[in-house]
Amino acid sequence: MESTIIRSIDYNAYFGDNHVVKNVNIEIPKNSVVAVMGPSGCGKTTFLRGINRMHELIPGATAKGKIMLNNEDVMEMHPIFVRLKIGMVFQRPNPFPNLSIYDNVIAGYKLNGIKLPKAEKDRIVEHSLTRVALWKEVKDSLTKKGSFLSGGQQQRLCIARAVAMEPEVLLFDEPTSALDPISTSTVEELFHELKKNYSLIIVTHNMQQAARVSDKTAFFYMGELVEYDETKQMFTNPTDIRTQNYITGRFS
């Protein structure tokens, strides 16, 4: 019996009067990878950002409905508490350029003014970097600035930074679209490891990636959740004709 970690109930999102996400009801199971795919402008990124309350940072953006994280409604909680439990990794790797690799990993604590003893900080840094398969590569250059790493390493550093906060859910907004193929496959391998400890939601415009990495896939089109099913089922025999048209590339 899978347990659900995130459930959205009639979630709607707007940019001013523009209704971009329409009545989405979806259940994300625990410790799994859910891919969200769809053509450009279908609302998938907006929906993702709604989950950790980043959507409302854009001027004029509003949202309605409920998003339950376990048993609490994310829309009722203070955004800061939400973001401590739901981490996010963005499309372009964005380590803080003025901080060292070490400081980047614990940035969530350090910049929030949470004081930790050095031993604890060391443990968190090593643990998080190991989780993203970066520890061996950078353990001798922890004091160097984060911006000197390659693109793939920077992205893994950003994942380590999110993981260091011990969230329950990790959101990924097209995490590999700015990376070269080798870095992409390194990051994709990470997802299989990460899902043992976290629940992952990945927005991607690359449907092969969705097929490769996810357990369940959601297909968004024009703001609506058209189909949501096991990935195997979705890619061998989807139920909705729109899904089939998208997957087979027949979209105009």
Added chain:
Amino acid sequence: MNTNAHVKYRIGKSRGFQGLILTLAFACVIPLLAILVYIIKAGITKINWKFFVNVPKPVGEAGGGIANALLGSFIIIVVASIIAIPIGVLCGIYLSENRKSKLAYWTRLCVDILQGVPSIVVGIVAYFWMVKPLGGFSALSGSVALAIMMLPIVIRSTEETLKLLPDTLREAAYALGMPFHRVILKVIVPCGMSGILSGVMLSVARIAGETAPLLFTAFGNPYLSANITKPMQSLPLLIFNYATSPYNDWHDLAWGASCVLLIFVLVLNISTKLITRKWKVQL
């Protein structure tokens, strides 16, 4: 028609144009070099230890110095900075974070207009705001006038620097659960520090040599004073007064002071460039 001759003509024209640009670029450097050479030649001989340590002596006596002007300039600039920097940086932060609001639009407009207000007008305004109510000239009113002149530069450079920082930086900070004030103070400002610092230093360099606002605010003082509620001497004022006086001793002081002021501004500009390069954060 691309005949050989035509192509040669175009190449020649291109070379001529490049030569013209180079010449004109050097032409801009010439006035600066001329000023530097002339002032340093005229003033450097007047500078000695006594020059820095003594106050101006009455006419006829040798050995005067510009100590009161040095101290006065220093105090006035520092007080002006204390007024202008916090207001300017915070305003710049506000403008960079709120690109589209109405208040931001009008604020930007006012800042741009303020930048164009003549310095003597700023001085007169400070006279009516500070000197008249307080009943006398004071260094404080001079600082206020200079602060008003510093504001547009600090605001603009802060805003432009912070606007250049990518939104992804802010997003990363928010996604880690940081509240607004920490995003600004712990992430945005540190990353933009080199730009903000250069704006501050440039504004100081700008007001270091302003004379007109100080004419009816700080007014000038022949004695060494550190009291900001009383009139105070400053380098530009001293140069203005002494250069137009009929006394040779005072002319010498004015040359020396000009040299000092020029070198100070030059050093400030060059160190701004060096520091910005060193502190610039690789995005």
Added chain:
Amino acid sequence: MTQLENEITSLKSEVISMWNLVELQLQKAKTAIVQFDRDLAREIVLKEKRVNAFELKIDRDCENIFALYCPVAIDLRFLLAVLKINNNLERVGDIAEGIAKYIIESETVFDKHVYDVTELLRMFDDSISILVDARTAFENEDTVLARSLFKRDEILDNINKQAIDRVSGCIKENMEVMKDSLYIMSIIRKLERVGDQSKNIAEEIIFFVEAKVLKHQKGA
């Protein structure tokens, strides 16, 4: 190991498991004939369901791998080969089942003399050994071994060709063995097809390892 490599490895071991099952079916068929064990024959018929289930599962797994991973090069060739080998193995399973059904239908023990003359047991041994070697070649991606199977199939073809004369001879000598002879004739035909299936499997192995297509080639 990437996810795709994991999937391919587990697919390979499934195919091997199916192979083992089918080999066992043939072994049991041989034993059932020698000992004329009807119960063993019924067991073979029951186990045929498992062979079919394997075929369906392997087909489905291949479909999933194609859909999810879009494999290319050797992985693509491997999956295409597995789809065909799957069918071949299923037919060998059918052959074993068919032999078992003969044993169940026949009322009497098969005449030992007939199957000695026709070298039936040798044919069983040879066909099973070709099947087993095909499996080894698949597991180890050994195209040399795979190529050697073509010649060995000829031995089975020879026994098959000689079977008609031998069986006629037996019937002329003793009319009683007519029914047994006919059954044994059919069994020999079926075992010859086991050799053909193994030859097809060998062609697929060479295709996936070397990307060479040997189908419909003369003298291959």
